[in-house]
Amino acid sequence: MTSSRLRQPFSEEHADTPPAAISLRRVVKRFGTLTAVDGLDLDVPEGIVLGLLGPNGAGKSTTMRMLTAQSRADSGHISILGHPIPQESKWARSLMGVVPQHDNLDEELTVEENLRVFTHLYRVPRRERAQCVEQALGLAHLKDRKDSFTGKLSGGMRRRLLIARGLVHRPRVVLLDEPTVGLDPQVRQELWGLISGLRDDGVTVLMSTHYIEEAERLSDEVALMAKGRVINRGTPAELITEFAGKLVEEYAVSLDKIASLEDMVHAAGFSTRRTGSALSVLRAEDLPDSLRDRLGAGTRRVSNLEDVFVALTGERVE
Ligand SMILES: Nc1ncnc2c1ncn2[C@@H]1O[C@H](COP(=O)(O)OP(=O)(O)OP(=O)(O)O)[C@@H](O)[C@H]1O
Known part of the structure; x- marks a missing residue:
């Protein structure tokens, strides 16, 4: 599919106000009595990386599965x-790349064959297939492994x-x-480079993650999800300034005193978080001398995004 055809759906019809690349409005998904996604509103404008960050069970994967019509x-x-x-998921699928959480590569095929099969599935025109495979191999730094069987690759x-x-x-x-x-951390860093490159190429990325550092490093904006809804959204810097301030002060406290100190700090209007027996006070730049x-x-x-995550979700970080 050529890029001019790809751009057609809205660039001509809504030149001034293009629709969001991804849009969810009042979306609900239930499993029996459990509401996994609870009236979710989320827009992802074109050309940004949006990190969907949330604790386990927040509804991130369910949201991704609805976007891919699974x-x-x-x-x-x-x-x-x-x-x-x-209704138009076939059309959408041809414009959208999906990287699932679980590896479902075909073990019997080589690296190159795995890619070629998908050029067929995505209906890439025959004359463009070889070039698309070559480009994808380059992007993933796998050119020298193109003839290796998938089973022989490292994680x-x-x-x-x-x-x-x-x-x-x-x-x-792209949905990641x-x-x-x-x-492991080294491979994670490699992939972060790859994902940043997508943004540089103008690709819109929605990435679910529960790694806060990943969201903070890669995302233009972060949507913090809990209990099936987006509870806050902004650039990492905006979220940090709004919910954690500039500085955090950490106090080593004995376990028997931590609860009373927390009460004292909360009574003065400050948020805290616990890390083991340490008590961290957010927005410490405003702490009065008394x-x-x-x-x-x-x-x-x-302050960092982890402070925001803990303050807003009440979750502990793994
Ligand atoms: N097929 C299913 N049947 C029943 N319950 C489900 C199903 N899929 C998800 N859930 C439940 O829906 C809720 C949201 O799950 P989901 O996997 O979307 O969360 P998540 O934010 O992706 O968390 P995780 O990071 O753990 O995958 C959870 O309580 C989960 O147990």
């Missing part, structure tokens, strides 16, 4: 590049191939579901 919403509206899902290579497979038809929108889950004197000596550090 699962059907009970109510609400979903669209990808202006195409309603599931990091497999994950790069999985991403390359989702990109082989040069989609404008927990792209680096279970990978409270500071009572808390004693602490260690200051710059």
Whole structure:
């Protein structure tokens, strides 16, 4: 599919106000009595990386599955590049790359064959297939492994191939579901480079993750999801400034005193988090001297997205 054909759906019809690349409106998904996605509203404008961050069970994977039409919403509206899902999911699928959380590569095929099969599935025109495969191999740094069987690849290579497979038809929108889950830090860094490159190429990325550092490093915007809804959204810097301030002060406290200190700090209007037996006070730059004197000596550090996550979801970080 050529890029001019790909751009057609809205660039001509709504030149001034293009629809969001991904749009979910009042989306609900229930499993029996459990409401996994609870009136979700989420727009992803074109050309950004949006990190969907949330604790286990927040509804991230369910949201991803509805976007790929693997699962059907009970109510609400979903669209990808202006195409309603599931009604036009075939069209949407040709414009969208999907990288699943679980590796489902074909073990019997080589790296190159795994990619070529998907150029057929995505209906890439015959004359463009070889070039698309070549490009995807380059992107994933797998050119020298193109004839290797998938079973012979390392975990990091497999994950790069999985991403390359989702990109082989040069989609404008990419869904990454927990792209680096279970990978060691070095491989994770490699993939972060690959994902940043997508943004540089103008691809819209929706990435679910529960790695806060991953969301903070890669995302233009983060949507914090809990209990099936987006509870806050903004650039990492905006979220940090709004919910954690500039500085956090950490106090080493004995376990028997931590609850009473927390009460004292909360009574003064400050948020806290616990890390083991340490008590961290958010927005520490505003702590009045009277409270500071009572808390004693602490260690200051710059606030981060993890502080926001803990403050807003009440979750502990793994
Ligand atoms: N097929 C299903 N049948 C029943 N319940 C489900 C099903 N899929 C998901 N759920 C439930 O829906 C809720 C949301 O799950 P989901 O997997 O979307 O969360 P998540 O944010 O992706 O979390 P995780 O990071 O653990 O995957 C959870 O309570 C989960 O147990």
